[in-house]
Amino acid sequence: AQSVTQLGSHVSVSEGALVLLRCNYSSSVPPYLFWYVQYPNQGLQLLLKYTSAATLVKGINGFEAEFKKSETSFHLTKPSAHMSDAAEYFCAVSESGGYNKLIFGAGTRLAVHP
Amino acid sequence: EAQVTQNPRYLITVTGKKLTVTCSQNMNHEYMSWYRQDPGLGLRQIYYSMNVEVTDKGDVPEGYKVSRKEKRNFPLILESPSPNQTSLYFCASSPIAGSGNTIYFGEGSWLTVV
Numbered sequence: 001a002q003s004v005t006q007l008g009s010h011v012s013v014s015e016g017a018l019v020l021l022r023c024n025y026s027s028s029v030p031p032y033l034f035w036y037v038q039y040p041n042q043g044l045q046l047l048l049k050y051t052s053a054a055t056l057v058k059g060i061n062g063f064e065a066e067f068k069k070s071e072t073s074f075h076l077t078k079p080s081a082h083m084s085d086a087a088e089y090f091c092a093v094s095e096s097g098g099y100n101k102l103i104f105g106a107g108t109r110l111a112v113h114p
Numbered sequence: 115e116a117q118v119t120q121n122p123r124y125l126i127t128v129t130g131k132k133l134t135v136t137c138s139q140n141m142n143h144e145y146m147s148w149y150r151q152d153p154g155l156g157l158r159q160i161y162y163s164m165n166v167e168v169t170d171k172g173d174v175p176e177g178y179k180v181s182r183k184e185k186r187n188f189p190l191i192l193e194s195p196s197p198n199q200t201s202l203y204f205c206a207s208s209p210i211a212g213s214g215n216t217i218y219f220g221e222g223s224w225l226t227v228v
Contacts, residue, residue: 009154036219043118043204043221044157090156101147101172102217104156 002027004093006105014113019063019078021108023091026072033074034092034102035065044090050074061085086112116141118220120205126226127195135190135223137205143218144210146188150174151202151222160203163188195227 007022025031032051036044048059055067065076074091088109092102118139127133139146147162149172159172163182177199179191188207192199205220 004156034217041221044219046216046218049216092157101159101162102157104149104158106154106156 002031002093002103004091004103004105006089006091006108008108009106010109010111012111012113013081015083016080019076019081019085019110021076021089021091021110023065023074023076023105024072025074025091025093027093032094033065033067034094035059035063035074035076036090036092037061038088038090038107040087047076047089081110081112083112083114086110116218118205118207118218120203120220120223122223123221124224126228128228129196130194133192133195133225135192135203135205135225137188137190137220138186139188139205139207139218140186141207141209141218142185143207144185145215146182146205146207147172147217148178148180148188148190149204149206149219151204157204160190192225195225197227199225200227201225 003026005024034049035047037047038044047063048057050057050067058064063078088107090107091105094102121136144165148160149157151157158174160178161172161180163169169180203223206217208215208217
């Protein structure tokens with residue numbers, strides 16, 4: 001069965017520092033991988049997705065993620081955090097060839113300090 | 115503007131009082147689904163629909179019903195709500211039922227059952 005593990009339910013960084021949010025997945029077939037962001041009192045917005053093209057995926061707002069099959073990881077990074085990045089981030093996996101069902105991780109809440 | 119619209123956004127109700135959360139999308143998407151979000155668990159799929167009159171259970175369907183009489187609408191029905199259904203609910207849609215397609219989420223409906 002598919003599963004997603006996000007290491008760290010809370011991550012805190014200083015403004016301008018590197019953001020690294022970790023995501024590991026398990027899947028028996030090549031997966032599709034997604035990162036969504038949820039700002040306070042809002043729905044989920046797609047940041048980026050991996051669909052078996054380039055392993056380094058660039059998304060919106062300066063975020064990117066690298067698919068590493070050998071490590072079954074899809075970590076999200078941003079070189080320089082901004083106060084507006086404070087939100088909850090969800091990693092999700094969907095099996096190729098299947099339906100559009102997403103399996104979500106538990107989420108990581110990112111706090112950005114001045 | 116392309117969007118998924120849910121109503122109500124906030125609701126407090128009592129145990130056993132039937133309620134319906136409506137969901138409508140204006141993107142002509144075939145695939146729609148409902149998720150619930152609980153702290154530490156991420157989002158879990160309740161029900162999904164591949165197209166009009168085609169629905170199926172997700173991972174946590176107990177206590178919920180859905181219908182898909184029109185392509186744009188996918189209401190979630192709680193026939194006899196219980197306190198363990200207190201949660202944040204998201205409706206979602208995507209163009210077709212195929213992994214890798216971007217899933218679009220509504221802004222969420224906060225439901226409290228007392």
